[in-house]
Amino acid sequence: MAESNGRRATSGDVAREAGVSRATVSYVLNDNPNQKIPEATRRRVWDAATRLGYAPSAAARTLRTGRSDIVLGLLPHWPIQHVLGRLIQQLTNAFAEHELTFLVHSSAQPTRPLREIWKSVTPAAVLALHDFPESEADAMRAAGTEVVMAVHGSAHAGTRPPLVSEEPIGAAQARYLANSHRRLGYAYPDLAGLGVLAQPRLEGVRKACIELGLPEPDVRIIPLGPEGAAEGVKAWLAAEPPVTGICAFNDDVALAVLVAMQSLGLRAPHDLAVIGVDDIPGAATxxxxxxxxxxxxxxxxxGLARRVVDALDRKQTPAHPIQDPLRVHTRGSA
Structure with a gap:
């Protein structure tokens, strides 16, 4: 176990415990192929390291490999709910398969300035879920960060294309509803920071409507509270011609629409059909x-982990977004 006085175990402690030199400990734990260490000695070193709870420091790994093993994930000021939590966990697992550590930093206030964060951890790569100034990306690279990527690209003159496209989601919603509905509405989230996701999804709905010969979608900002959502529902039904199918930004917004409909004595899909995104646990109930x-x-x-690893290895990465298989889980609301 770790040192009883709370001090972090060192390679010197491992060497004393195993009865070998610190150089031998380094050769064994770093799996140095140029050193012939007897198998019994290797086992003794590993057993000692396990008993003491020893792990090489990030600085030591950086000196050995020539780069940090940290990928810094930058989160925007979004609520960390079901889907974002799943993505963080899956990214952690995916990077671990490549022996990289995914370290997450949220920009929710109050927080330290972004520059202080990446300077303090000196990551090998930065993967941001939101846009940030190109000058910040340049500063990261100048400080030694090899790869800087933005999942949803850049809003500034297309300087960074998206790694994950949101447009197909809106298009899938619109095409599904268009089988039975000739006027669609879009339930836009009442949170400005989500625009990086909401705008391309809405654009996907718009493009699908053009392709299918449907009118421009009727866009309403829908708060998560039932009273604010009810105003949007009333506006859709009062439109000429009335809206009969709603593409919601995500399941939370879709559920707000359903609750508002119930408060108005309306039923889905009879009065309005509603389709969400994400299949959160509450969707089925x-x-x-x-x-x-x-x-x-x-x-x-x-896919994101592979793009980062390939870029770190100086391999050419595809220009197109990561393939994101979509399917519609049909239930009773549409």
Whole structure:
């Protein structure tokens, strides 16, 4: 176990415990192929390291390999709920398969300035879920960070294309509803920071409507509270011609629409059909159960990890977004 006085075990402690030199400990734990260490000695060193709870420091690994093993994940000021939590866990697992550590930093206030964070951990790569200034990316690279990627690209003149495209989600929603509905609405989230996701999803709905010969979607900002959502529902039904199918930004917004409909004495899908995104746990227990677009979070996480690792290895990475298999889980709301 670790030192009883709370001090972190060192390679010197391991050497004393195993009865070998510190150089031997380094050769064994770093699996140096140029040193012939007897198998019995290797086992003794590993057993000693396990008993003491020894782990090489990040600085030592950096000196040995020539780069940090940390990938810094930058989160925007979003609520860390079911889907984002799943993505973080899957990214952690995916990077671990490549012997990289995924370290997450949220920009939720109050927080330290971004520059202080990446300077303190000197990551090998930065993977951001939101846009950030290109000058910040340049500063990271100048400080030794080899790879800087933004999952959803850059809003500034297309300087960074998205690694994951959101447009196909909106298109899938619109195409599903278009089988039975000729006027669609879009339930936009009442949180400005989600625009990086909401805008391309809405654009996917718009493009699908053009392709299918449907009118421009009727866009309403829908708060998660039932009273604010009810105003949007009333506006959709009062439109000319009335909206009969709703593409919601995600399941949380879709559930707000369903609750608002119930408060107005309306029923889905009879009065309004509703489709969400993400298949959160509450989707199946909603009244009626929510039809939703399901993403393959594991495929996204593995794809993102592969892009980062390939870039670190100086391999050419594809220009197109990561393939994100989508399917519609049909339930009672649409």
């Amino acid at each position: 909603a009244q009626p159960p929510l039809t939703t677009v399901v993403r393959d979070i594991d495929a996204i996480a593995r």
